[in-house]
Amino acid sequence: MWSLVLLLSSVLAPVDAASLLFTDATIISYDFSTNHTQILRDSSLLVQGDRIVELYNGTTPSSYPNDTTVVNATGKIISPGFINTHHHLWQTGYKTLASNTTLAQYFQRYGEFGPSIQHMTAEDKYLAQIAGALELVNTGTTTILDHASGDSSEETEDSILQATLESGVRIFHAFSVHDLGTATNWTVDLQIQKLRSLATDPRLTNNSLVNLGLSFDAFPSAPKSQIEELWSIVRDNDLSLVTTHHLAGPYLNDNSPTLLDSLGWLNTSTPVIFSHSSFISSSDIHVLRQRNQYISATPESEMHYGHGNMYSHLIQDQASLGVDTHFTFSADMVQQARLWLQNLRLRLYEKVLKDLQVPWNNPMTTEQAFHLITRAGALALRRDDLGVIVPGAKADLAIFNADTPNLLGAEYDPVAAIILHSNTGDVEDVVVGGEFVKREGKILYEGYGEVKRRFRESARKIQRVWSEMEWENYWEDSLFLGVTEYGTAEEIDTQRG
CATH class of the missing domain: 2.30.40.10 (Urease, subunit C, domain 1)
Known part of the structure; x- marks a missing residue:
């Protein structure tokens, strides 16, 4: 300590x-x-x-x-x-590369399974992590649940964690266990060993700002023995939380509350945060309320990439908000609350307007939006000492x-x-x-000017490398994750011709 x-x-x-x-x-x-x-x-x-x-x-x-x-x-x-319950801090170097992207394209180019494994160094990820954390704190965000999926080797994990510790921000470092295939020697077994090591790391034990958690997205497909081993690490070491991506619908990614409850992960004192839950089911909603677990909706992300959030407002009483990927848009939690509020108001107004009636009431208050980025975030983390x-x-x-x-x-x-x-x-x-x-x-971060200089160099390199890559048209003659058909969104032009 x-x-x-x-x-x-x-x-x-x-x-x-x-x-x-x-x-x-x-x-x-x-x-x-x-x-x-x-x-x-x-x-x-x-x-x-x-x-x-x-x-x-x-x-x-x-x-x-x-x-x-x-x-x-x-x-x-x-x-x-403000409390941000879903983020990937390691991606700052991509800034503006994905301003006109989709979620399918994100998986190909910018996610943890893409070219970052080969082309981002530990130094790149260190600089992205520290720059990202300070970008968020500049907006008034003081607590971040970092779905820390940038680990593609022990060296990159160490650099990401070092930046996290140095940031001075309250961060829940949710270490990612993920199968990266043959692109790296960073196997799931090695990752689990690292998780065990981090659980007893003196830099993290009894740390008042940085807490260790787990991020894991393979509940439907991972071997039962692996899931049980991970749960034993979470339980035996009293990790701060678990987080997982949950989209469902055409995106499939169904790390659902219903599934995790059947595995015994929800009815405990450990908070489990489900990111997005765009196509959440009635069963999932029931389980979240029964087990007092939360989702993290990310309004701008879900608009930008096309996740959608057609149903997540139905579980607003068990919801918090996050940013997700600040390299694509604002890192400001107030903006997330504003977007969520105004988008939800519009959608609920339109239910009345479609019947040619005039709404007499406002569907959601500003205080409720404020709650989502303060007290609700603390409830999701099960930390009554935060957000108030x-x-x-x-x-x-x-x-x-x-x-x-x-x-x-x-x-x-x-x-x-x-x-x-x-x-x-x-x-x-x-x-x-x-x-x-x-x-x-x-x-007030000491040496911030030097960090900015080094980060600019790293970001320019990353942006040059990515801009020179040739990308396959993944939507031609293929299915999303081998299952779902691709569709064409209508494109809008602001100029004639």
């Missing part, structure tokens, strides 16, 4: 204070008796160590610990840091400047102000575990 503390202190440049006192702010707290946000105005918040210890409703305390740094937060909105601003919770905070042109006058409803009016430029400060990681609009 001490070695990790020294490591983190060497790469971060936090404000050096044992206590932080934010005064005269608008604070978005939480009332557990009503399960709703509670707005505290002209109020103060005291942080000691990595936790919130006191809220002062409408007042500023006259006394506080001697080692306290006082931060005048007049005109600021203090929100819980209350005494005893972790001091993970996103602090918005409410004096910007787009937030000016929006103090009446600070939740709506964030969800519908804010942008990343309004996020002035970010605190993770009681430490500033962004201050006055600047990332």
